[in-house]
Amino acid sequence: MFEILEKKCLNPTVTLMRINAPMVAKKAEPGQFIILRTDENGERVPLTIADYDRENGSVTIIFQIVGATTEKLNHMNEGDCLQDFVGPLGRATHTDGLKKVAVVGGGVGCAIAYPVAKKLHELGCEVHAVVGFRNKDLVILEDEFKAASSKFVLMSDDGSAGEKGLVTDALRKLIESGEQYDEVITIGPLIMMKFVCQLTKEFGIKTVASMNPIMIDGTGMCGGCRLTVGGETKFACVDGPEFDGHLIDFDEAMARGAMYKPFERKAHEDVCNLYKQEVK
Amino acid sequence: MPNMSLKKNEMPVQDPMVRNTNYKEVALGYTPEQAVDEAKRCLNCKHKPCVGGCPVQIDIPAFISQVAEGNFEEAYKIITQSSSLPAVCGRVCPQESQCECKCVRGIKGEPVAIGRLERFVADWHNANVTEAPVKPESNGHKVAVIGSGPSGLACAGDLAKKGYDVTVYEALHVAGGVLSYGIPEFRLPKTIVQKEIDGLKALGVKVETNIVVGRTVSIDELLGEYGFESVFIGSGAGLPRFMNIKGENLNGVYSANEFLTRINLMKAYRPDSTTPIQPGKKAVIVGGGNVAMDAARCAKRLGADVTIVYRRTEKELPARVEEVHHAKEEGIEFKLLTNPVEITATENGWVKGVICQQMELSEPDDSGRARPVAVPDSNFEIAADCVIMSIGTSPNPLIKSTTEGLDTQRWGGIIADEETGLTSREGVYAGGDAVTGAATVILAMGAGKKAAAAIDEYIQNK
Ligand SMILES: Cc1cc2nc3c(=O)[nH]c(=O)nc-3n(C[C@H](O)[C@H](O)[C@H](O)COP(=O)(O)OP(=O)(O)OC[C@H]3O[C@@H](n4cnc5c(N)ncnc54)[C@H](O)[C@@H]3O)c2cc1C
Ligand code: FES
Secondary structure, X not given: OEEEXXXXXXXXOEXXXXXXXXXXXXXXXXXXXXXXXXXXXXXXXXXXXXXXXXOOOEEEEEEEOOOHHHHHHHOOOOOOEEOEEEEEEOOXXXXXXXXXXXXXXXXXXXXXXHHHHHHHHHOOOEEEEEXXXXXXXXXXXXXXXXXXXXXXXXXEOOOOOOEEOOHHHHHHHHHHOOOOXXXXXXXXXHHHHHHHHHHHHHHOOOEEEEOOOOOOOOOOOOOOOEEEEOOEEEEHHHHOOEXXXXXXXXXXXXXXXXXXXXXHHHHHHHHHHHHHHHHO | OOOOOOOOOOOOEOOHHHHOOOOOOOEOOOOHHHHHHHHOOOOOOOOOHHHHHOOOOOOHHHHHHHHHOOOHHHHHHHHHOOOOOHHHHHHHOOHHHOHHHHOHHHOOOOOOOHHHHHHHHHHHHHHHOOOOOOOOOOOOXXXXXXXOOHHHXXXXXXXXXXXXXXXXXXXOOOOOOHHHHOOOOOOOOHHHHHHHHHHHHHOOOEEEOOOOEOOOEXXXXXXXXXXXXXXXXXXXXXXXXXXXXXXXXXXXXXEHHHHHHHHHHOOOOOOOOOOOOOOOOEEEEEOOOHHHHHHHHHHHHOOOXXXXXXXXXXXXXXXXXXXXXXXXXXXXXXXXXXXXEEEEEOOOOEEEEEEEEEEEEEEEOOOOOEEEEEOOOOOEEEEOOEEEEOOOEEOOOHHHHHOOOOOEOOOOOEOOOOOOOEOOOOOEEEOOHHHHOOOOHHHHHHHHHHHHHHHHHHHHOO
């Protein structure tokens, strides 16, 4: 079984867990993801690998509490075991030959952006990290990003942390000030990635976006994770999760992401009500 | 004196209008009396034409004559000499194009109900015989099996019986392959699949779920540091195909695999499941195979009005005749000679309808089936809020791309010797849908058995 070795609250809605999964840890690379189920009746949810330790056989995940399953997961504690934990899935981030990269993360997407930044940094690549959050209470991994980058820009919607504004404002400034990137890697909400890609397209900078559509099996069997990239249908779980950001149909991805919203909202409420009853 | 009735004994079934709202098994199975009566229709032909129609050459007249005598356990033993999954195959084999189409009784009247008898015998055994499984003595050799569908299960079972130490690696959290995630409960109860898997475990087979070979572990690692002497690949048919028509990625469009996986594997039809499904009010299923029939009948059970759209005629429908018949009885509409060209959208990005073209048949194509061609200016729209694409699969490239020297066909299927399953890599065997493309349970099972025999020979002669 997949024991929760460590649990840490990063902010009120984002939690880090380190899971005992030696076979996954042995193969994990930045950019890849896992699929887990909390219990026998649980759904399969994909989460990106935030970190891994091959020696002690653990894999770190960071998740935002957005629905029924992440709510349930957040109610589990150190010592508890997950029902299923499979991976590493998807392709690893392509890092070969990159000399200077801007890593642009938004919200909980920073948890996914961080291992990419770290790996590039370790490979000797010059990393500029641009991360954005709604406000100061939601900021995560600030120190980690600082350690993995030569330039770190923190943005917040309300100016309560770092500079006020969007990550695209910061990125534009960097580019216009003459920074020349081999590549921009962006991970975060779809709407943010869409605008990052629009910006970099303007400047002709190759951009990779990490997509996290709805998934079930994560092995290519169902097609539920499909996206349109450059006019072709791609399966994010096997062809991705990273794609050329200038070719992704973000509007379609956003519409597909909303497919189960009413159901998810209801399921989340049901689970919350269950926990409330337990507390009473 | 044989029973000369021209008709098969009818299969008792749940009433169509009741069953189209539940997930209980549709066909209820023969009683012993019905089975004996049906078995007596067999003429015990010397030249056994039916056996020639069976992909695994079950000695059909021999088992049927045991049924006629009431020796059901003897009949079971005869079947299991050739088949590892009789309770499954008795339910899902396309008998009408295999054993039963060769039956002499079918020349004038209906053939002997071989499939129903097979199912009866297996169910009788499962209900009445509790074998204490004898775990064979270990021969000390380790074999890995990738995938727990019928091919993998059959291969694992035969090897375990010979004393091999077998580990089955399965990507999903449940074993069984298509038997678990594809074919619905009402056609193949999951307790039957589980019983087969429990049987293997009792023989000492280890089943490791949540392992994606090619990602979690590679074939080279299995053959290297893991110490397996041989590997069997039974990884199935792969990725669902889409038509590449406009609107295919709208909300409300599913592949049949996704739709069925949500229902069968994730139990989305049950209130205690946390996996959602949107069957819609009006579902259009595109395709004519077993998969399409299953998707259609599941959508019906979730309360949708269901239309199957297929570009050829009823005669060419690749699905089992019984499934087509059951689907019709359950109130599913068939629009034949019809081909979708576009899926239209509501303002919110959901499916609104399917624009189709009328087709007509011209000369046969490479597959030998009449080729459908579009009738000019015949477009019309079917209103729908759910569309399920069930037009086949293409092989998953994962194992090929992570296994050096493993040759595949141009279309992606693994190249394997027909008799032994041997691939281009020494010690690596393959079978089932991963080799043939989407086919049948019995062919996959047969391939697994052949490979087991070849693996045994390979290891013994090493
Ligand atoms: C909905 C549906 C209905 C059908 N109805 C019928 C019918 O009525 N009659 C009939 O005869 N046939 C039917 N078929 C076809 C039949 O089910 C298949 O031909 C048969 O299951 C193929 O068996 P297999 O062992 O090759 O593969 P599968 O049953 O597909 O099993 C392959 C297994 O391998 C696993 N796997 C794949 N890749 C990896 C990997 N890299 N690592 C680990 N595990 C992996 C998969 O998760 C899966 O569990 C149907 C198929 C479907 C989808
Ligand atoms: S999640 Fe099923 S194909 Fe990608």
